Amino acid sequence: MSFHFKPLHPIFFAEASGLDLTQPLSSEDVQAINSAMNEYGVLLWRGQPLTAQQQINFAKSFGPLDIGLKRVFKRPERLEDERLIDISNIDAQGHVAKRDSPKNLSNFANQLWHSDSSFMNPRAAYSMLHCVTTPSWGGTTEFADLRHAYDTLDDRTRAEIQDLKAEHFALHTRLMLGDDAYTDDQKKEIPPAIWPLVDTHPGSGRKVLFVGVHARQILGWPTAESRMYLQDLLEHATQRERVYRHEWQVGDMVMWDNRATLHRGRRYDISERRELRRTTVNDTPDALLRTF
Ligand code: OGA
Numbered sequence: 523m524s525f526h527f528k529p530l531h532p533i534f535f536a537e538a539s540g541l542d543l544t545q546p547l548s549s550e551d552v553q554a555i556n557s558a559m560n561e562y563g564v565l566l567w568r569g570q571p572l573t574a575q576q577q578i579n580f581a582k583s584f585g586p587l588d589i590g591l592k593r594v595f596k597r598p599e600r601l602e603d604e605r606l607i608d609i610s611n612i613d614a615q616g617h618v619a620k621r622d623s624p625k626n627l628s629n630f631a632n633q634l635w636h637s638d639s640s641f642m643n644p645r646a647a648y649s650m651l652h653c654v655t656t657p658s659w660g661g662t663t664e665f666a667d668l669r670h671a672y673d674t675l676d677d678r679t680r681a682e683i684q685d686l687k688a689e690h691f692a693l694h695t696r697l698m699l700g701d702d703a704y705t706d707d708q709k710k711e712i713p714p715a716i717w718p719l720v721d722t723h724p725g726s727g728r729k730v731l732f733v734g735v736h737a738r739q740i741l742g743w744p745t746a747e748s749r750m751y752l753q754d755l756l757e758h759a760t761q762r763e764r765v766y767r768h769e770w771q772v773g774d775m776v777m778w779d780n781r782a783t784l785h786r787g788r789r790y791d792i793s794e795r796r797e798l799r800r801t802t803v804n805d806t807p808d809a810l811l812r813t814f
């Protein structure tokens with residue numbers, strides 16, 4: 523199979539072609555995708571009509587799958603297989619969700635710059651998002667490269683953050699959005715994860731500025747100062763000219779490395795259907811994406 527990767531942005535993000543994602547991948551295919559992921563951080567395939575099972579099979583080629591926040595919320599789900607994450611504004615009965623529904627709360631949380639499951643350990647490595655239905659306007663997804671963010675830090679900041687660690691908490695975005703009705707048991711279900719602010723991306727060996735909206739505290743710092751600094755670093759990482767905006771078409775599959783990039787959804791009319799399906803591979807020692 524001959525792959526082709528066409529960069530769509532000067533810093534990262536490429537469109538991939540030459541592979542039918544509905545078919546099983548060979549180990550050479552997996553390796554070629556891994557090395558392109560290590561270079562570009564995000565890959566797009568167009569025209570991939572994946573069934574639920576095909577998407578799961580594709581994702582499993584890269585390692586064990588993650589179900590993210592489902593273990594906290596335990597809500598009725600529309601999609602049968604719990605490894606398929608329903609990124610949509612559709613409720614469990616298949617109707618457009620109510621404006622103030624928990625489903626829409628998750629959608630709004632996805633509109634903040636983040637790296638999937640950075641509040642867990644192990645964290646997410648790859649996410650794969652497949653487009654099923656698009657609204658008539660808005661609903662794009664934006665991406666930014668955290669390796670480039672590190673490379674473009676000024677010397678003073680780089681030295682200052684060298685040994686700092688940040689705490690990432692699952693419910694931080696929910697609390698920010700005014701949703702605080704969680705029981706103590708739910709809050710304890712996912713204890714915060716600690717990650718160095720400056721990390722090394724295992725695939726490329728490049729340094730990463732590992733920030734995102736789940737980071738709520740720099741260890742050992744006062745909270746207000748931490749939050750403003752984290753906000754500043756996030757702004758640095760997501761300057762407009764460093765961001766790639768993806769306009770979805772039905773059948774698109776976008777795959778990103780959460781250890782090297784951030785993403786966020788953009789506004790759309792939530793009375794119209796928007797449906798995407800995500801699979802996410804955990805960054806565990808047996809993840810196949812480490813074997814290159
Ligand atoms: C996700 C996500 C953003 C969007 O699927 O992890 O954050 O545009 N999606 O829906």
Ligand code: MN
Pocket residue numbers: 632636637638785
């Ligand atoms: Mn996400």
